[in-house]
Amino acid sequence: MEAQEYVERGKHLFIPQLSIDTVVIGFRDNQLKVLLLEFDGQWMLPGGHVYHHESVEEASKRILLERTGLAKYYLKLFHVFGDSDRSFPCEMKQIFEKIGMAWKEDIWINDRYVSIGYYALVDIEQAKPTGSSFTQKYAWHDLKSLPEMWFDHEKIVVKAHKTLEGDVSLHQHSFNLLPEKFTMPQLHQLHEQILDKKLDRSRFQKKMLSLDIFERLPELKEGVPYKRPYLYKFKRESRV
Amino acid sequence: MEAQEYVERGKHLFIPQLSIDTVVIGFRDNQLKVLLLEFDGQWMLPGGHVYHHESVEEASKRILLERTGLAKYYLKLFHVFGDSDRSFPCEMKQIFEKIGMAWKEDIWINDRYVSIGYYALVDIEQAKPTGSSFTQKYAWHDLKSLPEMWFDHEKIVVKAHKTLEGDVSLHQHSFNLLPEKFTMPQLHQLHEQILDKKLDRSRFQKKMLSLDIFERLPELKEGVPYKRPYLYKFKRESRV
DNA sequence: TCAAAAGTGTTAAATATACACCCATGT
DNA sequence: ACATGGGTGTATATTTAACACTTTTGA
Numbered sequence: 001m002e003a004q005e006y007v008e009r010g011k012h013l014f015i016p017q018l019s020i021d022t023v024v025i026g027f028r029d030n031q032l033k034v035l036l037l038e039f040d041g042q043w044m045l046p047g048g049h050v051y052h053h054e055s056v057e058e059a060s061k062r063i064l065l066e067r068t069g070l071a072k073y074y075l076k077l078f079h080v081f082g083d084s085d086r087s088f089p090c091e092m093k094q095i096f097e098k099i100g101m102a103w104k105e106d107i108w109i110n111d112r113y114v115s116i117g118y119y120a121l122v123d124i125e126q127a128k129p130t131g132s133s134f135t136q137k138y139a140w141h142d143l144k145s146l147p148e149m150w151f152d153h154e155k156i157v158v159k160a161h162k163t164l165e166g167d168v169s170l171h172q173h174s175f176n177l178l179p180e181k182f183t184m185p186q187l188h189q190l191h192e193q194i195l196d197k198k199l200d201r202s203r204f205q206k207k208m209l210s211l212d213i214f215e216r217l218p219e220l221k222e223g224v225p226y227k228r229p230y231l232y233k234f235k236r237e238s239r240v
Numbered sequence: 241m242e243a244q245e246y247v248e249r250g251k252h253l254f255i256p257q258l259s260i261d262t263v264v265i266g267f268r269d270n271q272l273k274v275l276l277l278e279f280d281g282q283w284m285l286p287g288g289h290v291y292h293h294e295s296v297e298e299a300s301k302r303i304l305l306e307r308t309g310l311a312k313y314y315l316k317l318f319h320v321f322g323d324s325d326r327s328f329p330c331e332m333k334q335i336f337e338k339i340g341m342a343w344k345e346d347i348w349i350n351d352r353y354v355s356i357g358y359y360a361l362v363d364i365e366q367a368k369p370t371g372s373s374f375t376q377k378y379a380w381h382d383l384k385s386l387p388e389m390w391f392d393h394e395k396i397v398v399k400a401h402k403t404l405e406g407d408v409s410l411h412q413h414s415f416n417l418l419p420e421k422f423t424m425p426q427l428h429q430l431h432e433q434i435l436d437k438k439l440d441r442s443r444f445q446k447k448m449l450s451l452d453i454f455e456r457l458p459e460l461k462e463g464v465p466y467k468r469p470y471l472y473k474f475k476r477e478s479r480v
Numbered sequence: 481t482c483a484a485a486a487g488t489g490t491t492a493a494a495t496a497t498a499c500a501c502c503c504a505t506g507t
Numbered sequence: 508a509c510a511t512g513g514g515t516g517t518a519t520a521t522t523t524a525a526c527a528c529t530t531t532t533g534a
Contacts (some may be wrong), residue, residue: 015257047404056322056354077320080356082296114258114296124286185486202488203524226485227531425513442515443497466512467504 003099003133011108013179014049019115020060021153022082022185023049024068026124026140027177032193033140034210036147037066040098044135044150045117045157060090060118074121079161080114081156087112088151092208095134096152121176123129168194171212173211183221183229184208243339243373256290259355260300261321261393262288263400264308265381266364267417268442272433273380274397275308275369275407276387280338284375284390285397287355300358312360314416316405321396327352328391335374335390358464359400361416408434412451416475423461423469424448 016224024035024046036043046067050059060075073107089110097102129138141147142159144152170173184205191197208214214233221226246470264275266285276283288298300315313318329350336343369378381387386394408414414430415422422446428455434441448454460468 015352015425016356017255018258050322052352053324053326058324059322080296080317080320082290082299082356083294086297107344107367112255112292114255114290116322183486200484200524200526202526205487207523224485225533226483227487229486423513440496440498441513443500445514447496464512465506466510467514469513 001133003101005104006133007101007107007109010049013051015052017110017111017113018152019047019049019113021045021115021117022060022063022067023078023117023119023157024122024127025119025143025160025164025177026062026127027124027190027193028124028140029171030189032143032161033124034143034146035127035134036139036141037131038137038150039095039135039150040140041198042148042150043146043153045140045153046132056116060116062117064120067132068120068128069130070122070126072123072126074173075237076119078119078157079117081152081155081209082114084112086115086152089123091150099134115156117156119164121164121173123177123179125179129174129212130152144206152235158159165194170200172213175214181217181219181229181231181233185229187232241373242346244329247323247341247347247349248375250289253291255292256348257351258355259287259289259353260296260306261285261319261396262300262303262305262315262399263357263441264304264367265361265383265400265404265417267358267430267433268364270429270433272346272383272401272417272478273364274383274386275367276369276379276381276389277307277371277375278377279335279375279390282388282390283379283381283386285383285393286372296356302358304360305313307372308360308362309360309370309371310366311365312366314413316360316403317356318359319396319399321357321392322354326392331390338343339374351432355396357396359404361404363419365419369421371474373460405434405436412453415454421457421471421473422472424425424469425469427472430447447458 022045026033026035035046037046046063048063048066050056050061055063056077060077064070064073064075069192076185087110089105092107093103124140131138143157146157149157149228174186174194176188177190185201188199188204189202191204213235215230217231217233219231221231222228251450262285266273266275272381277286287304288299288303288306294302296317300317304310304313327350329345332347332350333343357395364380365381371378383397386397408431414434414441415427419427425441427448428439428441428444431444453475454472455469457473459471461471462468
């Protein structure tokens with residue numbers, strides 16, 4: 001949808017005062033990454049609104065598909081951002097002026113919004129991000145060093161990160177951040193990054209294998225120096 | 241607020257298409273109880289909407305205070321009910337006819353609503369429930385044998401119960417269901433009810449005490465047969 | 481040949497489990 | 508006296524922790 005059309009018709013298409021913000025998390029170069037969209041030197045999260053005909057969950061999946069092209073991922077509602085002062089007319093005015101669109105005080109986009117926060121764990125190599133109608137540029141930023149962000153999006157990212165940290169040992173969904181076939185050293189380093197601490201290599205491997213959710217493949221990982229690690233894949237068919 | 245005023249003015253007072261439903265949980269006679277409101281032989285959850293000037297969290301606390309008179313409790317957002325078909329015009333018509341109020345198809349209360357589900361753990365003996373504008377009668381029902389309920393409220397209660405089951409070992413917030421001063425046997429029976437299984441008495445007590453969150457009081461529980469158990473209280477001042 | 485990375489093993493400490501035992505109290 | 512409920516102890520099994528050993532491979 002074009003920016004112009006979005007602003008004109010959005011008021012009637014979507015559930016009012018309700019938005020979705022999605023923290024899309026990937027893993028590359030041994031670093032956790034978050035997908036951000038650029039506008040005028042500052043960054044924002046992929047997000048959107050809920051159509052009258054769709055469920056909140058459907059909306060979150062649609063938004064993720066639109067922004068990343070992905071159908072496979074782990075997606076979780078992690079928080080509701082419901083502060084009474086959660087509206088951003090000043091920042092909206094800035095954005096409208098930059099685009100060259102007419103800004104009015106009483107436009108729907110200036111309302112106070114309750115935002116439903118999702119985090120998505122994705123295979124960063126499979127993602128094909130695209131900008132939104134407002135934003136052309138996107139980038140994967142280190143979760144540990146976030147750039148200047150619009151609205152309260154930095155707060156949302158930080159909250160998602162904390163939630164992920166608490167969830168990872170409980171749900172064992174971290175493999176969604178890795179390719180279909182991955183090695184135990186990869187999973188080990190990933191967990192070290194998520195929890196931000198050293199984990200005993202031997203113990204980690206034994207614990208992961210004792211969960212009986214990963215299947216060792218006959219092949220070994222190619223193209224890596226020194227001893228080649230085994231490849232594993234998640235036992236269940238689909239990721240979701 | 242009166243029913244008439246609520247229907248007439250609600251459209252402008254509240255964030256549209258957003259509601260709150262609160263599963264208020266108590267513990268009495270060794271059974272988990274849920275606070276329900278009666279209308280025309282069927283039951284519903286305490287709930288409400290978010291005023292434009294208040295946060296979602298403030299709204300949930302206001303609703304809990306209005307319905308129970310309580311200021312001390314554990315309150316947690318446990319789920320967002322966002323199905324696209326979540327509207328109840330037929331049931332609303334029934335209710336309006338029973339009250340003797342004019343029902344119209346396009347009234348705000350017939351809209352599709354996204355509901356934010358909270359569960360509250362309360363000291364049932366401290367609660368002073370009151371009916372809402374629609375409902376006069378209230379009752380504490382066994383969580384295990386729910387009556388006929390309006391809307392999708394049974395689904396919401398079941399989801400809250402499951403969430404509590406998963407949360408209790410993790411957060412150790414179950415004492416909020418007991419009086420200020422309680423005994424280990426009480427806490428033991430409470431956990432058996434929440435998890436719906438037998439727990440070894442000796443081990444349970446040792447584990448709870450090893451958490452170092454409860455303080456043993458010099459007094460013993462009075463008015464109970466046989467050996468009198470020690471009384472404990474939660475170490476931190478406030479419950480929230 | 482040796483260092484780096486991966487896979488596995490070994491021992492000790494900490495926890496969990498399944499009871500047993502003793503104490504206080506009411507019948 | 509004894510049955511009931513409460514508090515604690517003890518032996519055993521399991522899990523966690525720390526680190527050692529071995530294998531494979533590239534420099």
